[in-house]
């Protein structure tokens with residue numbers, strides 16, 4: 207049975223991705239910093255998929271904590287076939303009003319967290335015929351977002367880290383890709399956004415839909431599966447077409 211490690215698995219995209227991989231027959235190690243929520247999510251999934259889900263409290267920003275996670279995976283399963291990095295934090299605000307802590311936490315969780323999990327789990331993937339890493343970046347890592355320079359910087363770094371690492375491990379059969387969602391209906395987006403902001407996203411996204419975590423999980427599942435066996439170093443946007451827009455205003459034919 208294939209082993210998948212999923213960070214940020216107690217909430218949002220990570221939680222839905224954990225269930226998606228369980229439906230595909232994986233044994234899942236659910237990882238999160240929030241122990242209470244993690245245990246609750248694991249218990250729900252354990253009822254539906256008995257014997258196929260384990261959890262391990264980890265702070266991905268902390269190298270020692272990730273090394274302990276890798277030790278657990280090695281002891282229990284000896285190997286790892288899929289690593290899905292969904293742990294992330296968002297701090298908005300103007301650059302000149304931000305604090306160095308806002309910069310540090312986003313770089314530590316969003317970028318260093320992925321560096322840590324790849325550093326400690328890629329060695330457990332080596333020797334498998336195929337293995338895959340999927341890192342969560344964001345549309346905010348492709349171009350700039352108003353009011354979120356530090357988050358954008360962290361997500362651009364995730365894309366760079368993914369592409370470069372993909373080159374180095376392609377020869378080992380380890381594919382490393384990145385998924386970049388736009389607004390997705392999870393606590394991260396919904397809790398921090400007024401109705402007006404949600405409406406504005408819906409207006410701007412070409413298909414006029416806020417993404418669902420299950421739609422992002424489907425993209426993750428594709429990139430983990432052998433159906434994407436020749437795809438590595440790719441950034442897959444899950445965004446209703448928003449990344450295709452260059453930001454120039456829509457021409458309203460009737461007003462011309």
Ligand SMILES: NC(=O)c1ccc[n+]([C@@H]2O[C@H](COP(=O)([O-])OP(=O)(O)OC[C@H]3O[C@@H](n4cnc5c(N)ncnc54)[C@H](O)[C@@H]3O)[C@@H](O)[C@H]2O)c1
Pocket residue numbers: 213214215216217218219220237238239240264265266267291292293294295296315319342343344345386387388389390391392393394395
């Ligand atoms: N929701 C969106 O609109 C959206 C859009 C683009 C990108 N993303 C990205 O998708 C990923 C998943 O986001 P989500 O929307 O599901 O958010 P979420 O807030 O619902 O889930 C994030 C999870 O990460 C965990 N986490 C945070 N810091 C951690 C740490 N140091 N160690 C371990 N776990 C930690 C949290 O406890 C939480 O369970 C994130 O990387 C986010 O930046 C989300």
